[in-house]
Amino acid sequence: MKTLLSILMAAAVLAGCTTGETEEVKPIPGSITYNGQPRTKLTKSPPGSVIHNSFYDQTGSKVLETYILQPDRTLKLTRREIIPDFPM
Numbered sequence: 001m002k003t004l005l006s007i008l009m010a011a012a013v014l015a016g017c018t019t020g021e022t023e024e025v026k027p028i029p030g031s032i033t034y035n036g037q038p039r040t041k042l043t044k045s046p047p048g049s050v051i052h053n054s055f056y057d058q059t060g061s062k063v064l065e066t067y068i069l070q071p072d073r074t075l076k077l078t079r080r081e082i083i084p085d086f087p088m
Contacts, residue, residue: 025077030055031065037074047071060085 027034032053042049051067066079 025080041073045069
C-alpha cells in the first residue's frame with residue numbers, strides 16, 4: 001500500500017513539471033510593441049514593473065496584455081488574453 005501511494009504521489013509531482021520551454025507571445029496590431037519598442041523610455045518605473053494594456057482587435061474582441069519592464073528599459077510581452085464579445 002505504501003509503495004502504491006508513493007508511486008501515485010511521484011506521478012502527481014511529475015505531472016506538474018514542465019520543460020520550461022514556453023512559447024513567446026508575439027505582438028499583434030494594437031500591442032504596445034507591435035512596431036518595435038516605444039520611442040519613449042519608462043524612466044520612472046523600476047525594472048520588473050508590470051504594465052497592463054487593453055485594446056480591441058480587428059474582430060472586436062477585447063485583448064488584455066501584460067508586459068514586464070526589462071533592466072534595459074524595453075518591454076517584454078509576457079501574457080495575452082482575448083475576451084470574445086459574446087462569452088459562451
